[in-house]
Amino acid sequence: MPKRKQERPQLLGVKSVETRYLEDRQQLYTALKSLDRRSFMKVSAAALGATAGLSAPHGFQPISVAHAQTKQGKAQKFNFAYISDSHLYERKLNDRFVNQLMRAVDDVNALDPQPDFVFYGGDLAQLGQPKELELGAQILKTIKAPLKVMVGEHDWYFDMGEKWRELFGEPTYSFDHKGVHFVVLNSVVEKDFWTKRKLTPMERMRTVAGLDNGVQSSFTVGDAQREWLKKDLAKLPVTQPIVVFSHSPLYKLYKPWNFWTDDAEQVQAILKRFKSVVVFHGHTHQLLTNRIGNIHFHGLLSTAWPWPYAPEGMPELTVQMGRPDPFNPHDGLGDGLVTMHPDGMADMVYNLWNRNPVTISKKYMATNGKQAKPAKPKLRSY
Amino acid sequence: MDFAGQQSLLAPLVKTPEVVVPAGIAPAYWEKLVPKDNPGTQAQVALGKRLYFDPKLSKDGTVACATCHDVSRGFGDGRNTSEGIGDQVGRRNAPIVLNTAFFSSQFWDGRAATLEEQAKLPIVNPIEMGQPNGAAAVAAIAKDATYQKQFQSAYGRAPNYDDMGRAIAAFERTLVFLNAPFDRFLSGDPKAISPAAKGGWMLFNGKARCNSCHQLNSSSPLGTDNRFHNIGVSARHQDFEKLARSALTSLEKDSSAAAIDKLALETDLSELGRFVVTRNRSDIGAFKTPQVRNVGISGPYMHDGSLQTLWDVVDHYNKGGETNTYLDGGIEPLALSEAEVDQLVAFLFALTDDRLSAQNTREQKRQATLAKKQRPFRDTKRANREVLPFEAAKGGK
Numbered sequence: 208m209p210k211r212k213q214e215r216p217q218l219l220g221v222k223s224v225e226t227r228y229l230e231d232r233q234q235l236y237t238a239l240k241s242l243d244r245r246s247f248m249k250v251s252a253a254a255l256g257a258t259a260g261l262s263a264p265h266g267f268q269p270i271s272v273a274h275a276q277t278k279q280g281k282a283q284k285f286n287f288a289y290i291s292d293s294h295l296y297e298r299k300l301n302d303r304f305v306n307q308l309m310r311a312v313d314d315v316n317a318l319d320p321q322p323d324f325v326f327y328g329g330d331l332a333q334l335g336q337p338k339e340l341e342l343g344a345q346i347l348k349t350i351k352a353p354l355k356v357m358v359g360e361h362d363w364y365f366d367m368g369e370k371w372r373e374l375f376g377e378p379t380y381s382f383d384h385k386g387v388h389f390v391v392l393n394s395v396v397e398k399d400f401w402t403k404r405k406l407t408p409m410e411r412m413r414t415v416a417g418l419d420n421g422v423q424s425s426f427t428v429g430d431a432q433r434e435w436l437k438k439d440l441a442k443l444p445v446t447q448p449i450v451v452f453s454h455s456p457l458y459k460l461y462k463p464w465n466f467w468t469d470d471a472e473q474v475q476a477i478l479k480r481f482k483s484v485v486v487f488h489g490h491t492h493q494l495l496t497n498r499i500g501n502i503h504f505h506g507l508l509s510t511a512w513p514w515p516y517a518p519e520g521m522p523e524l525t526v527q528m529g530r531p532d533p534f535n536p537h538d539g540l541g542d543g544l545v546t547m548h549p550d551g552m553a554d555m556v557y558n559l560w561n562r563n564p565v566t567i568s569k570k571y572m573a574t575n576g577k578q579a580k581p582a583k584p585k586l587r588s589y
Numbered sequence: 590m591d592f593a594g595q596q597s598l599l600a601p602l603v604k605t606p607e608v609v610v611p612a613g614i615a616p617a618y619w620e621k622l623v624p625k626d627n628p629g630t631q632a633q634v635a636l637g638k639r640l641y642f643d644p645k646l647s648k649d650g651t652v653a654c655a656t657c658h659d660v661s662r663g664f665g666d667g668r669n670t671s672e673g674i675g676d677q678v679g680r681r682n683a684p685i686v687l688n689t690a691f692f693s694s695q696f697w698d699g700r701a702a703t704l705e706e707q708a709k710l711p712i713v714n715p716i717e718m719g720q721p722n723g724a725a726a727v728a729a730i731a732k733d734a735t736y737q738k739q740f741q742s743a744y745g746r747a748p749n750y751d752d753m754g755r756a757i758a759a760f761e762r763t764l765v766f767l768n769a770p771f772d773r774f775l776s777g778d779p780k781a782i783s784p785a786a787k788g789g790w791m792l793f794n795g796k797a798r799c800n801s802c803h804q805l806n807s808s809s810p811l812g813t814d815n816r817f818h819n820i821g822v823s824a825r826h827q828d829f830e831k832l833a834r835s836a837l838t839s840l841e842k843d844s845s846a847a848a849i850d851k852l853a854l855e856t857d858l859s860e861l862g863r864f865v866v867t868r869n870r871s872d873i874g875a876f877k878t879p880q881v882r883n884v885g886i887s888g889p890y891m892h893d894g895s896l897q898t899l900w901d902v903v904d905h906y907n908k909g910g911e912t913n914t915y916l917d918g919g920i921e922p923l924a925l926s927e928a929e930v931d932q933l934v935a936f937l938f939a940l941t942d943d944r945l946s947a948q949n950t951r952e953q954k955r956q957a958t959l960a961k962k963q964r965p966f967r968d969t970k971r972a973n974r975e976v977l978p979f980e981a982a983k984g985g986k
Contacts, residue, residue, distance in 0.1 A: 313914035534801040537918025
């Protein structure tokens with residue numbers, strides 16, 4: 208039997224000369240868009256050489272033009288922290304979750320050096336009540352670093368986002384930071400199940416807050432947001448590092464618990480052309496890791512309660528945390544820190560409150576779990 | 590062959606070490622519990638007992654193990670924090686040595702895995718027994734002919750520091766005190782404890798949530814989960830963040846057992862508890878769950894001895910501990926009434942071994958008198974959730 212020719216393995220973290228050349232060229236083109244005449248004269252020679260394939264690779268790196276920086280800028284390493292899924296109730300009903308959110312805020316405020324920003328992953332409130340959301344906003348105000356927030360279904364379905372918009376603005380937006388393009392989605396859009404059934408806002412909210420009820424439809428990002436996303440990403444080169452925040456996981460894990468986004472494939476298709484995409488999602492309240500082609504998915508920890516793992520469809524990359532201790536209401540909860548690397552890959556740190564921190568490194572993701580495997584927990588999964 | 594010759598042949602054929610197994614403990618379990626190299630023979634226990642009471646082990650010949658683990662004070666010292674050589678006072682309360690064989694780690698912060706390791710650290714700690722090193726402690730007794738003989742028969746070697754630790758541990762393992770009125774109640778004698786104590790037992794496993802950490806049952810006879818929890822004891826007067834940062838700085842220079850031991854006893858970093866061992870943020874201010882056995886005679890309470898009576902202890906838990914970032918998740922206001930607090934305390938006093946009942950009765954009276962005069966940790970508003978912890982913390986922001 209003839210031996211098949213082995214493909215040369217892609218060396219991790221080492222870019223080939225060709226790759227670097229193409230990336231530089233791409234950067235130059237983006238830079239050209241915002242050049243004034245004088246700077247243009249400076250780079251044009253190099254650029255012409257590059258397009259003709261004449262100049263040596265890396266030929267135009269030294270030329271930096273002061274305002275040739277697009278808003279994407281040059282990618283560089285940075286950290287952001289995250290907090291998610293606090294499910295606050297009114298003070299009369301439950302103050303435990305309030306204490307837990309405050310603990311998370313203390314955690315990120317104690318980080319030294321401070322993260323560039325803190326991301327909140329949704330489900331700030333339990334039943335979308337204005338009082339719950341106000342309480343949450345008040346606590347989040349005490350975060351020292353800049354704050355970015357995303358909406359979850361528990362925040363939305365009482366008044367269809369009215370209070371949310373008043374407190375935090377539009378739920379769908381994008382921003383750029385140190386060379387990474389961030390997109391924040393409202394991924395919990397549901398089909399109207401309430402009008403026909405004549406449900407009150409509270410009944411609607413309670414239905415959505417429940418799982419497994421067969422009444423509500425699955426979460427979607429929806430046509431409108433997908434169109435917006437296409438437009439938002441249209442002008443970006445394939446080398447642009449992309450981070451997407453969605454409340455529900457942007458893949459299909461387990462429908463009965465809504466660990467699921469119904470149009471996940473269509474959203475993935477929009478993201479497919481980019482070299483490196485990282486999706487961070489809330490909603491699942493557990494260590495959860497997945498990779499579909501170029502897209503890496505990381506679930507965020509909750510500060511309220513941990514969910515058990517889905518009985519089927521678990522992604523293989525996930526390092527499942529052991530069953531939380533029923534005697535310790537903080538077990539299986541926490542917050543965390545993400546380090547973004549210039550190549551658009553992320554190291555994800557789960558800062559668990561009752562256990563040792565777990566790091567899901569970019570190396571682990573890039574090697575499909577073959578290297579840099581986090582230690583297996585002693586406790587059995589649940 | 591003469592009999593002596595025969596016996597010397599027999600010895601290696603059939604090994605029968607005269608292991609001392611405490612009454613009421615299954616030999617098979619005991620065998621699992623004790624280290625292979627320190628089975629606790631008569632000779633080892635006798636040597637350990639002598640060392641336990643011997644102040645020569647300390648630098649100035651004034652402090653022995655029994656100084657802070659005083660038999661007449663329930664194997665503790667009745668002080669908030671303990672005093673070592675030269676009138677120096679440490680930062681930690683001396684835990685009682687009873688039943689320590691059953692713990693999965695030793696010290697308030699679990700910095701020693703075994704009794705053997707634990708026994709050696711105070712001898713070389715500068716403010717406890719103050720020897721510059723283990724060799725100095727051995728030198729202090731090595732010339733004593735009886736000690737030489739005892740070490741030979743216990744471990745077959747000349748006196749040395751490791752065997753010193755082993756012998757002390759072997760003696761401490763004989764201090765099993767698990768026979769209290771409560772045990773007679775559990776085994777079917779309804780009159781063994783008072784009605785108030787019975788109510789306390791219900792609360793212990795119910796409304797007061799004590800058994801979240803102090804699991805007390807036949808397979809967990811000490812009433813500890815062997816874990817570390819922040820219940821906020823020192824949160825009243827500490828800036829944990831600042832402490833943690835300075836602890837990291839000094840541990841990066843030196844994180845040996847001796848260095849950790851010094852941090853725990855001499856500096857404010859003592860308040861960080863388990864963090865000094867693991868350097869894990871979630872362990873800040875966390876201390877080992879102590880046993881509830883013989884708790885009546887082991888006051889003052891907590892790692893710093895800051896609570897004088899069991900009423901104070903229950904008051905502390907009743908209001909949901911002291912609010913701080915790292916407060917254990919299981920700590921919350923309990924809304925116990927005065928009558929319920931009294932019942933719980935009555936139950937806790939029923940956990941002292943019968944052999945120490947005279948001490949227990951004295952202590953119960955003393956604490957009751959003190960508690961009538963002062964209950965500094967009682968906060969009914971917080972216990973009943975009229976003021977919530979987070980509102981108290983944020984000053985009503």
